[in-house]
Amino acid sequence: MRFVIIGAGRVGLRTARVLREEGHDVTLLERDERKVERARDQEFTVVQGDGSREDKLEEAGIADADAVGALTGDLNTNFAACMIAKHHGARTIMRIDEDYREDIYRKYADEVDEIIYPERLGAIGAKNALLGGDIRAIADIAQNLQIVELSVTEASPVKGYTISELQLPADATVLAFGKEGHPVGIPNPDESLELGDRLVVLADFEVLGDVRQIIVGDASGRAATLTGGA
CATH class of the missing domain: 3.30.70.1450 (Regulator of K+ conductance, C-terminal domain)
Structure with missing residues (x-):
């Protein structure tokens, strides 16, 4: 299966590693140059740019992705990426932080396939949401x-x-x-x-x-x- 992950921070990179170890095709999209280089040092395919821009998501291969994980710490970027991914027919996984209010959760929960709290679930939880599994x-x-x-x-x-x-x-x-x-x-x-x-x-x-x-x-x-x- 093919996945696009927005955000090459701790959770995004670990999630990509778990998926790659299972034989899946993963592309990362990250704007921070230091994180881009770190991911490339680990031999990941990385597109540098803003995850909320459709042209960058298309460059990362969103048109062929089975699922997109928006795992940055920026809620607006994550939501924009998921809406674009949804338009392209991909499964959408959006990260929010635990301190968001319940009404914020409900607002976004209806728009994406799954919301995750990385502080609770870590990389394996993000992988589950992207792929499913046992x-x-x-x-x-x-x-x-x-x-x-x-x-x-x-x-x-x-x-x-x-x-x-x-x-x-x-x-x-x-x-x-x-x-x-x-x-x-x-x-x-x-x-x-x-x-x-x-x-x-x-x-x-x-x-x-x-x-x-x-x-x-x-x-x-x-x-x-x-x-x-x-």
Whole structure:
């Protein structure tokens, strides 16, 4: 799938990295030269310019994008980018900050496909909103630590295994477990992992891809149900 992300700050860049690791095509649009160079140093395709301008969005490939994530810290830029993206038929994800009033949220919520709070969801939450999937961000604990909820799928390598047989990377720990349709709780080591079951995991950002592969399986490129941020 193809994505355009407006904003190459902390969340925008991390979101782009997550999508690229899953094999997707990502282009960043950023006006700040320092952030542009940082993203290019990480071998991303970057267009330098104002994310609220249609000509710059077109240069970034908005006409062919499956989804556009407006992840800058500027609400007006984000909204303008989403309205242009909507005109081009792309899914629209808009960042707002947590201190905006509820009436501001309601005003914009009807105009875009999804609103995200990056302070709550981080890069994985932004990725979920753009792509959808079987992993849901719950909280950022520190710069490199995140709590996520993952669902067991048909493609999961551990489907049918017990929790005690689950071998995650050293920087990942299972915090809770829930059978499909039931609340999560303290994991029982003898519980079997079946389709739709959920695992809540604390993991370092660097190993999230490995954790997802182990629990969810290779779901890149497939249609997924949405679970869903310089």
